[in-house]
């Protein structure tokens with residue numbers, strides 16, 4: 018996986034000399050697979066042209082809070098929600114002060130208040146400005162509010178002074194963000210995930226299966242990887258590729274899936290059953306292809322497959338066990354009773370009667386149900402739903 022693949026990065030550029038390096042930061046994010054949007058303060062535009070950053074990012078620049086045209090394209094709240102990561106680079110002393118005080122009189126200030134994304138700050142200023150008590154106070158306050166600082170670096174500055182205040186070089190900024198992502202809240206955790214459909218063979222060429230594409234399960238696996246987990250992905254037959262850092266185990270039938278899950282669970286902390294496992298399988302398997310002219314009617318007797326989720330929650334009581342419930346009616350009620358009957362920690366329900374979410378599409382809309390609460394995640398890309406689900410699991414486990 019590219020380090021920022023499928024990540025939305027909001028780069029905020031403020032008015033310092035180092036603004037000329039923001040074009041390189043954008044280039045590096047894009048090279049690593051990110052979609053980058055740029056917000057510029059009024060002062061930033063004195064240091065580098067919006068046209069340059071627009072050309073490098075491939076997107077329009079956002080620079081005004083009070084702009085009807087911009088609001089009708091992607092409003093400031095929408096932009097705040099769009100961002101997975103916000104980086105302010107370079108960040109001036111003025112902007113540090115502004116964020117410390119929670120001011121929202123320009124687009125950047127309002128976005129930072131409105132976004133739940135992790136905010137990274139790469140300060141860049143004269144060394145005396147950095148060492149000033151006002152800036153140092155702001156720095157301490159921002160650190161205590163969980164803003165992540167990258168630098169400043171020590172060395173010779175544009176004005177000739179020497180000391181702390183230089184912006185960390187673009188390459189190092191990117192590396193530091195990558196390594197902070199790897200130290201995520203699921204570092205040291207092993208997660209086993211099932212995905213896709215299963216195939217229950219009738220004969221060597223025919224099988225019973227379903228429409229699951231595996232997209233949700235593969236997104237869950239990617240999100241777990243992003244949070245630092247070691248990931249086992251037990252997958253039925255699908256046409257999507259898994260990241261090479263994921264331990265992919267390909268299976269066909271529900272029985273094979275169960276066997277692989279049991280092997281993985283001996284050292285797993287979390288199980289997420291996202292596969293659409295066939296409830297039934299043919300009682301008899303025909304070793305040779307059943308001939309069309311062997312009969313006018315063909316009855317296929319079916320028997321129940323074993324329930325992987327229930328078995329995992331029963332055999333591995335210390336694991337955090339999550340199920341998915343694809344329902345077509347009474348979605349929340351059915352899911353809640355499944356949570357209790359299967360003794361799960363969490364169940365994620367979605368309504369597969371709505372064809373625009375659920376099976377074989379890129380978006381989903383779900384309820385995340387635990388014994389204590391129901392969190393509704395409104396329609397969004399599966400990877401973003403997956404990140405939300407994994408963050409909720411991580412918060413529960415780490416509490």
Ligand SMILES: Cc1cc2nc3c(=O)[nH]c(=O)nc-3n(C[C@H](O)[C@H](O)[C@H](O)COP(=O)(O)O)c2cc1C
Pocket residue numbers: 030031032033034035058059060061108109110111112141142143146
């Ligand atoms: C030539 C010049 C260079 C500047 N370089 C910096 C700088 O590197 N860091 C900084 O904090 N402020 C610097 N400033 C001051 C900021 O541009 C000023 O505080 C501005 O209000 C910042 O606004 P902003 O944070 O909204 O972009 C510089 C000003 C000038 C005229």
